Amino acid sequence: MSAVVFYEKPGCRTNARQKALLERHGCxxxxxxxxxxxxxxxRLYQFLGHRxxxxxxxxxxxxxxxxxxxxxxxxxxxxxxxxxxxxxLIRRPLLDTEFGxxxxxxxxxxxxxxxxxxxxxxxxQACSRPGDSAGCPDPGAMP
Numbered sequence: 001m002s003a004v005v006f007y008e009k010p011g012c013r014t015n016a017r018q019k020a021l022l023e024r025h026g027c028x029x030x031x032x033x034x035x036x037x038x039x040x041x042x043r044l045y046q047f048l049g050h051r052x053x054x055x056x057x058x059x060x061x062x063x064x065x066x067x068x069x070x071x072x073x074x075x076x077x078x079x080x081x082x083x084x085x086x087x088x089l090i091r092r093p094l095l096d097t098e099f100g101x102x103x104x105x106x107x108x109x110x111x112x113x114x115x116x117x118x119x120x121x122x123x124x125q126a127c128s129r130p131g132d133s134a135g136c137p138d139p140g141a142m143p
Contacts, residue, residue: 003097005032034092051104061088062088
């Protein structure tokens with residue numbers, strides 16, 4: 001059984017589906033709140049550094065959807081500053097496993113090492129809230 005530290009946005013239905021899938025495949029989850037974790041640039045970079053900068057961002061985050069923030073206009077330094085200031089912008093979930101770290105639920109190499117194989121039709125990264133790509137309760141509404 002592989003242990004996975006799963007950094008989520010509490011209440012996110014997509015993250016709930018992703019956790020259930022990992023558990024069905026025998027993973028032991030250690031769930032943490034992505035939004036309240038004390039991130040540093042060096043630590044967060046371990047999850048994001050292998051991706052292009054624009055992919056560091058959660059495309060369903062309100063400031064991304066509204067156009068207030070353009071992920072493609074960011075460099076590593078400006079992107080990291082934004083993510084540290086507003087963790088809601090971080091692509092999620094963050095996964096920390098014995099096989100590596102990643103952001104998002106689309107790293108087929110890491111998921112395969114965990115014994116999780118997604119069907120081509122599976123879209124485990126997309127938002128699951130009908131009609132709203134944010135897919136999650138408003139963070140301001142969380143206790």
